[in-house]
Amino acid sequence: MPEVREEEIYKALLKFKGEGKIVIGEAEALLSLTPQDTHKHDRPDSILWLDILLRLFGQEFKLRIPIPIEGEKNSIDEAMEDLDEFVKRRRYPAEIPMLVITEAGYAKREEHRDFPTKFIMTQFPVRRLKEK
Numbered sequence: 001m002p003e004v005r006e007e008e009i010y011k012a013l014l015k016f017k018g019e020g021k022i023v024i025g026e027a028e029a030l031l032s033l034t035p036q037d038t039h040k041h042d043r044p045d046s047i048l049w050l051d052i053l054l055r056l057f058g059q060e061f062k063l064r065i066p067i068p069i070e071g072e073k074n075s076i077d078e079a080m081e082d083l084d085e086f087v088k089r090r091r092y093p094a095e096i097p098m099l100v101i102t103e104a105g106y107a108k109r110e111e112h113r114d115f116p117t118k119f120i121m122t123q124f125p126v127r128r129l130k131e132k
Contacts, residue, residue, distance in 0.1 A: 004071040004126045006039035010046050012129035013069065028055045043082040044070040047092055054097070061097035068092075068119075076123045083119060 019032035030053040039045040048067040053060055068086050072078040086092070093112070100107075 002126045004073055006037075006045040006071050008126070008129060009069060009071045010035060010037040010039070013046055013048055016048070029053065042089075042091065043085045044068040044079070045082075046070075056099075061099065062095060063097060064095035066092040066094060071126070076121050079121065083121070087117075 013035035016033045017035055019030060022029045022031055030051075032049075032051045032053075034049040034051065036047040036049060037045075038047055046069040048069055050063075050065045050067060052063040054063065055061075068083065070079040070082045094115075094117075096115070
């Protein structure tokens with residue numbers, strides 16, 4: 001049975017690193033995937049960042065979502081502690097734009113809020129890392 005190794009998971013994630021443009025109607029989006037190896041100093045083992053730069057109404061809006069990735073020998077149950085630490089430490093916040101339409105003027109402001117999040121954990125065997 002193949003062993004689950006954090007370095008191999010990160011190496012497999014590097015295959016997905018990159019960006020591409022998507023046009024939907026009059027909107028344009030630049031989508032990028034960026035793996036981050038966190039296993040030596042944090043939990044979970046890796047983060048796959050999903051970034052979307054969306055152009056609407058002549059403005060750019062950024063959406064950034066961290067996808068936690070954990071390698072465990074046996075099951076999803078073993079990854080729960082890592083998920084709890086990921087949420088508790090708040091080191092990798094999602095960035096969600098909010099559009100505010102006014103009569104005139106431009107402004108930007110950042111706010112931090114607790115936001116309900118549903119994690120859908122999917123388990124699959126390590127041998128799939130070698131597949132396309």
